[in-house]
Amino acid sequence: MRIATWNVNSITARIPRVLAWLESTGTDVLCVQETKCSAEQFPADELRELGYESAVHATGRWNGVALISRLGLEDVVRGLPGGPAYEGAEEPRAISATCGPVRVWSVYVPNGREVDHAHYTYKLQWLAALKEAAATDAAGARPFAVLGDFNVAPVDEDVWDPSLFEGATHVTPAERAALAALRETGLSDVMPRPLKYDRPYTFWDYRQLAFPKNRGMRIDLVYGNEPFAAAVKDSYVDREERKGKGASDHAPVVVDLDV
DNA sequence: ATGGCCTGATCTTCAGGA
Numbered sequence A: 001m002r003i004a005t006w007n008v009n010s011i012t013a014r015i016p017r018v019l020a021w022l023e024s025t026g027t028d029v030l031c032v033q034e035t036k037c038s039a040e041q042f043p044a045d046e047l048r049e050l051g052y053e054s055a056v057h058a059t060g061r062w063n064g065v066a067l068i069s070r071l072g073l074e075d076v077v078r079g080l081p082g083g084p085a086y087e088g089a090e091e092p093r094a095i096s097a098t099c100g101p102v103r104v105w106s107v108y109v110p111n112g113r114e115v116d117h118a119h120y121t122y123k124l125q126w127l128a129a130l131k132e133a134a135a136t137d138a139a140g141a142r143p144f145a146v147l148g149d150f151n152v153a154p155v156d157e158d159v160w161d162p163s164l165f166e167g168a169t170h171v172t173p174a175e176r177a178a179l180a181a182l183r184e185t186g187l188s189d190v191m192p193r194p195l196k197y198d199r200p201y202t203f204w205d206y207r208q209l210a211f212p213k214n215r216g217m218r219i220d221l222v223y224g225n226e227p228f229a230a231a232v233k234d235s236y237v238d239r240e241e242r243k244g245k246g247a248s249d250h251a252p253v254v255v256d257l258d259v
Numbered sequence B: 001a002t003g004g005c006c007t008g009a010t011c012t013t014c015a016g017g018a
Helices: A009-024 A044-049 A120-138 A174-185 A226-231
Strands: A001-006 A028-031 A053-056 A065-069 A073-077 A092-098 A103-108 A144-149 A222-226 A232-237 A251-258
Touching: A001 A009, A001 A092, A001 A103, A001 A144, A001 A222, A009 A028, A009 A044, A028 A144, A044 A053, A053 A092, A065 A092, A065 A103, A065 A144, A103 A120, A120 A144, A120 A174, A144 A251, A222 A251, A226 A232
Parallel strands: A001 A028, A028 A103, A103 A144
Antiparallel strands: A001 A251, A028 A065, A053 A065, A073 A092, A092 A103, A144 A222, A232 A251
16 A cells, blocks of 8 residues: 655645645555645545545644545544643644554644744644654554654754754754654654655755755654554655645655555 | 745735744
8 A cells, every 4th residue: 555644735725736646646545734724625525536535634724634545534533632732722733543454643743933932842742742642553563653744854864954953943852852752652764765866855945946956854754663664665755746836845755555 | 847935814914834
């Protein structure tokens, strides 16, 4: 089976590309982040015509996650159990379901904004809650993975120029320690192949020709448990999808499983 | 060609992204 994660930066703006991409790649399960729409606005009908079911957790212009599957969507859980609120609101940043033989999460980890910002504290709390919520499935015998936009570059090599990120979010020891704690529940980082250059970046800013200059970051990750990792046959970043007019600023990360 | 931000709403200006 083919499973992928993609921060689409608005599903309504991106739906023509998403439909064409699902069809051309034959992806079975797609984890989506930043739907930027209400649940009612989500283009479920167009996806259904292509043979995919959708499960959505979204409230409006910010955030929003979804699962798109042609292998079924069972036991859907919307939201992060035990997750923190930000300014009194529980933001739609996590959804999980069973798709055929695999249990998956689609997550959109809070950005953090600045290291001294309340959003950064919220980000660390959110990652700690994710660890607690994922621990049981991570240690289980069923293939399980947390996929999504983690908004953390696990190591310096995951940033095009680490010197420009000194003192910034996405690279701090505390954020990386939160990822390490998540891995300690039994998850490993499924490293994708880059289709060009030496590092599998997944995000390139829209500004300042970041993509043609390959000024990117690897922040969209696949954290799989041992049965999931053992079934991985291939993984790559589809940087072709970052090209051209109407692209998201993130590229899909694709994983092929033998399950 | 891969080309100097994009998206949706608070809508002609802004927050948020990272």
